Amino acid sequence: MDSFRQDKVxxxxxxxxxxxxxxxxxxxxxSSDLRRNIENLERNSVASLRTLVxxxxxxxxxADVPDTKHIFVDVGLGFHVEFTWSEALNFISQREEKLARFxxxxxxYFNFQQRDLYKxxxxxx
Amino acid sequence: xxxxxxxxxxxxxxxxxxxEDAQKAAKxxxxxxxEEKAELxxxxxxxxxxxxxxxxxxxxxxxxxxxxxxxxxxxxxxxxRLVHTNEFLVLxxxxxxxxxxxxxxxxxxxRRGNILESQAxxxxxxxxxxxxxASFFGATASEAAEGLVEIREDxxxxxxxxxxxxxxxxxxxxxxxxxxxEAKVEVEDEEYARMMSRLDELEKxxxxxxxxxxxxxxxxxxxINEEEYARLMSRFAELEKxxLExxxxxxxxxxxxxxxxxxxKYAHMLSSLDELEKxxPETESSNExxxxxxxxxxxxxxxGHKSLNKNLRISEEYQSRKHLEPRKDKKSATEELLTKQDxxxxxxxxxxxxxxTVQSAAKDEASRTRSFAHTLMKxxxxxxxxxxxxxxxVQPATSSRSEVxxxxxxxxxxxxxxxxxSIVERTHNIQTNSSQQTAISSQAPSSQPSKxxxxxxxxxx
Numbered sequence: 001m002d003s004f005r006q007d008k009v010x011x012x013x014x015x016x017x018x019x020x021x022x023x024x025x026x027x028x029x030x031s032s033d034l035r036r037n038i039e040n041l042e043r044n045s046v047a048s049l050r051t052l053v054x055x056x057x058x059x060x061x062x063a064d065v066p067d068t069k070h071i072f073v074d075v076g077l078g079f080h081v082e083f084t085w086s087e088a089l090n091f092i093s094q095r096e097e098k099l100a101r102f103x104x105x106x107x108x109y110f111n112f113q114q115r116d117l118y119k120x121x122x123x124x125x
Numbered sequence: 126x127x128x129x130x131x132x133x134x135x136x137x138x139x140x141x142x143x144x145e146d147a148q149k150a151a152k153x154x155x156x157x158x159x160e161e162k163a164e165l166x167x168x169x170x171x172x173x174x175x176x177x178x179x180x181x182x183x184x185x186x187x188x189x190x191x192x193x194x195x196x197x198x199x200x201x202x203x204x205x206r207l208v209h210t211n212e213f214l215v216l217x218x219x220x221x222x223x224x225x226x227x228x229x230x231x232x233x234x235x236r237r238g239n240i241l242e243s244q245a246x247x248x249x250x251x252x253x254x255x256x257x258x259a260s261f262f263g264a265t266a267s268e269a270a271e272g273l274v275e276i277r278e279d280x281x282x283x284x285x286x287x288x289x290x291x292x293x294x295x296x297x298x299x300x301x302x303x304x305x306x307e308a309k310v311e312v313e314d315e316e317y318a319r320m321m322s323r324l325d326e327l328e329k330x331x332x333x334x335x336x337x338x339x340x341x342x343x344x345x346x347x348x349i350n351e352e353e354y355a356r357l358m359s360r361f362a363e364l365e366k367x368x369l370e371x372x373x374x375x376x377x378x379x380x381x382x383x384x385x386x387x388x389x390k391y392a393h394m395l396s397s398l399d400e401l402e403k404x405x406p407e408t409e410s411s412n413e414x415x416x417x418x419x420x421x422x423x424x425x426x427x428x429g430h431k432s433l434n435k436n437l438r439i440s441e442e443y444q445s446r447k448h449l450e451p452r453k454d455k456k457s458a459t460e461e462l463l464t465k466q467d468x469x470x471x472x473x474x475x476x477x478x479x480x481x482t483v484q485s486a487a488k489d490e491a492s493r494t495r496s497f498a499h500t501l502m503k504x505x506x507x508x509x510x511x512x513x514x515x516x517x518x519v520q521p522a523t524s525s526r527s528e529v530x531x532x533x534x535x536x537x538x539x540x541x542x543x544x545x546x547s548i549v550e551r552t553h554n555i556q557t558n559s560s561q562q563t564a565i566s567s568q569a570p571s572s573q574p575s576k577x578x579x580x581x582x583x584x585x586x
Binding site: 030031033034037049050051052053054055056057058059060061062063064065066067068070071072073074080088 | 174175177178181182185190193194195196197198199200201202203204205206207208209210212213214215216222230234237
């Protein structure tokens with residue numbers, strides 16, 4: 001029974017370390033990137049945009065964005081919501097807050113891990 | 126079943142490859158196989174991506190512009206459209222991009238696709254190998270679990286007789302034949318071993334004797350020299366006596382000849398005295414080397430020579446007690462040795478006999494006797510066994526012997542001289558030998574012929 005629990009804990013830790021953490025890091029980076037980009041657009045008051053689109057295998061094609069006022073932001077589960085810049089920024093700030101909570105949770109998780117590390121050998125709970 | 130246990134080995138496969146280990150190995154191979162498979166899938170994904178991209182690139186120029194969602198960062202899009210659909214910016218590598226048309230881009234992509242294909246092929250081959258390995262390990266594991274055994278028996282070509290004999294008992298003919306053979310071989314082997322051991326023994330004794338002599342060398346050298354002086358002086362006296370006798374006996378033409386010969390002998394003796402003094406220090410080493418050579422050169426002769434040499438030396442240094450011991454050993458050693466031994470013993474007997482006969486004859490023909498002595502010195506059993514009548518014939522034969530180069534050379538100018546030089550020392554040795562061994566009266570000493578091999582000769586060789 002104990003070994004089974006141990007095994008489960010092991011797998012859970014692995015899952016957190018190998019998937020959740022990188023996902024979290026990526027999500028944080030994405031949101032911060034997006035916020036910076038939108039702020040850049042606002043600052044420069046860009047109306048139209050010409051950029052290069054990666055078709056895959058590092059093959060780029062020019063793309064023209066005639067109207068930059070409306071932006072479609074990924075809200076998760078494959079849904080994209082049409083926002084204006086201000087709405088988008090608001091959403092991004094909320095998401096960052098949420099991600100921060102996750103980070104906090106991981107922090108407590110690490111604490112738990114460390115506590116386990118220190119107390120494990122001495123208390124067989 | 127017993128034979129199998131004797132000849133071959135039966136090892137269960139499980140002992141060599143425990144089922145657990147085999148299973149572990151199989152598992153590991155399976156893991157690597159899975160990794161390889163994932164990698165292959167990845168490459169396959171690249172290939173499919175590449176082909177779809179090729180299609181896309183080929184289709185893009187069909188339209189002037191395409192409405193798309195333009196990605197803005199990774200989590201956001203702008204609604205927009207592709208423009209300049211026949212202009213592609215392709216990464217060549219290391220951060221260099223090239224503007225290409227649709228067709229050129231397609232060519233580049235196709236080349237990339239070929240590379241990916243070959244990569245996938247090699248991975249497939251590797252996977253097949255791994256598959257085979259995994260199946261082998263799996264089979265081994267299952268076999269080990271089943272309790273399979275490996276029976277191994279070495280193929281032995283020789284010992285045919287031995288092989289035959291075990292199955293032999295039912296058959297009558299084979300075993301007798303093989304056993305006889307075996308016995309023969311065994312006896313021969315034994316004989317050989319004994320002979321070799323005997324040889325070793327002899328060599329050891331020799332070296333011991335040498336060591337002993339070396340140890341005492343300083344002390345004994347002087348003694349030996351004195352001894353030899355004494356011997357020479359006695360010999361002188363003898364010769365003088367003989368001279369007188371010869372003069373008395375035949376006063377014919379022979380007389381002068383004899384005198385001349387004897388004079389020559391005197392001169393030779395004097396020179397040999399000088400030589401003796403000079404060569405004495407070298408004696409030991411030269412003796413050793415000579416004997417070694419001989420041992421190597423002729424095995425058969427060795428027995429005769431060695432025993433004679435030993436007789437000589439031992440009689441000099443240890444007296445006959447030791448001399449008798451080796452003889453006994455030899456007798457017990459082997460049949461072959463025994464056969465050889467017999468002639469030797471005969472030889473000694475003969476020598477004694479001849480010593481007696483010679484004594485009488487010596488007065489008549491001193492020179493002849495000496496020549497006979499010379500032949501005896503070389504003493505090979507066969508020659509020694511020759512009847513006295515053949516003596517004269519023997520002399521030329523001895524001179525023609527190649528193994529005694531010095532002797533031959535000596536006999537070249539004068540056989541009498543040759544033997545006289547070498548004789549001197551022998552007389553004494555033989556005297557002790559014959560007197561102690563065969564308990565022959567003190568008459569024996571005068572019998573010069575019984576000297577086996579002179580030390581000087583050994584030296585000179």
